[in-house]
Amino acid sequence: MTETGATATPATLAGLLRTVRARLAEAGIGDAGLDARLIVEHFSGTTRTDAIVSPDRELAPPVLAEIEAALSRRLAGEPVHRILGFREFYGLRLFLSPETLEPRPDTETLVDLVLPFVREVAKREGACCILDLGTGTGAIPLALLSQVPQATAIGADVVPGALATARRNAEQLGLSDRFETVESDWFSKISGRFHLIVSNPPYIKNTDIGALQREVRGFDPLLALDGGDDGLDAYRVIAAGTAAYLEVGGRVALEIGFDQRTSVTDIFGVAGFELLAAGNDLAGNDRTLLFQRRIKAL
Numbered sequence: 521m522t523e524t525g526a527t528a529t530p531a532t533l534a535g536l537l538r539t540v541r542a543r544l545a546e547a548g549i550g551d552a553g554l555d556a557r558l559i560v561e562h563f564s565g566t567t568r569t570d571a572i573v574s575p576d577r578e579l580a581p582p583v584l585a586e587i588e589a590a591l592s593r594r595l596a597g598e599p600v601h602r603i604l605g606f607r608e609f610y611g612l613r614l615f616l617s618p619e620t621l622e623p624r625p626d627t628e629t630l631v632d633l634v635l636p637f638v639r640e641v642a643k644r645e646g647a648c649c650i651l652d653l654g655t656g657t658g659a660i661p662l663a664l665l666s667q668v669p670q671a672t673a674i675g676a677d678v679v680p681g682a683l684a685t686a687r688r689n690a691e692q693l694g695l696s697d698r699f700e701t702v703e704s705d706w707f708s709k710i711s712g713r714f715h716l717i718v719s720n721p722p723y724i725k726n727t728d729i730g731a732l733q734r735e736v737r738g739f740d741p742l743l744a745l746d747g748g749d750d751g752l753d754a755y756r757v758i759a760a761g762t763a764a765y766l767e768v769g770g771r772v773a774l775e776i777g778f779d780q781r782t783s784v785t786d787i788f789g790v791a792g793f794e795l796l797a798a799g800n801d802l803a804g805n806d807r808t809l810l811f812q813r814r815i816k817a818l
């Protein structure tokens with residue numbers, strides 16, 4: 521029995537949901553109700569409606585064992601989507617792996633920022649070529665490809681395991697004929713020109729990584745987080761390289777840390793780019809920047 525009086529693993533759906541939620545809440549896990557629902561529904565193959573319509577549904581012992589194992593992992597700090605093995609992004613279900621960052625809802629605002637441009641180019645030219653630097657699960661380009669059927673994308677990453685996950689995601693979404701991966705240290709193995717270069721690079725100062733939530737510091741790969749001493753290393757490389765890979769009239773769009781708007785705008789300014797638009801994340805912080813090459817005065 522727990523302090524709330526609930527048994528560890530009652531066999532009915534409603535009882536189990538209550539117990540899992542109580543044990544997560546007791547451990548101080550913020551979104552205990554949601555995490556309980558995700559774990560129980562996933563491993564029991566039930567839905568929210570089942571819990572309402574058939575609360576007394578009995579679950580088999582192997583299912584209970586799987587839920588208990590998942591609960592132990594969550595109590596040990598593992599994020600719920602890592603336990604499930606997938607996460608929703610822009611309406612797409614994406615597989616995760618130990619080599620990939622778990623895509624965040626804030627990154628959906630980067631997709632929102634560039635989508636009108638991708639649509640416009642695709643309409644005008646019948647195609648839109650996208651390069652995503654640091655693709656991880658492939659979240660950003662796959663979201664764009666799912667919205668714009670004429671678009672094609674290259675997802676580049678320095679981690680082969682991340683690229684394997686991105687390819688798996690493209691395949692299961694039926695997008696693999698328009699999505700390629702390249703193992704590349706930023707631009708080192710990239711060739712060709714693109715209408716859009718997009719990136720959510722690592723941007724945390726290395727001295728700040730120890731202070732991140734345990735769910736992030738313990739489970740997102742360090743290479744996906746560490747932006748160097750001032751968090752800006754990747755932006756400097758991307759700013760310096762972008763012009764050589766951009767089509768005339770092309771754009772570059774970036775996710776940034778909440779306090780990096782001025783620094784990243786300056787870095788791209790020095791490289792010859794002007795800021796066209798900026799967007800906020802779901803909490804209202806500066807989170808996305810869109811640049812184009814500065815037009816030289818005659």
Ligand SMILES: C[S@@+](CC[C@H](N)C(=O)[O-])C[C@H]1O[C@@H](n2cnc3c(N)ncnc32)[C@H](O)[C@@H]1O
Nearest residue numbers: 621623654655656677678705706720721722744
């Ligand atoms: C913050 S994660 C973003 C992942 C994904 N684009 C997303 O938004 O969910 C940064 C990504 O950059 C990749 N990365 C780190 N250093 C890199 C490098 N030198 N060249 C290419 N990719 C790199 C990491 O492996 C990671 O997948």
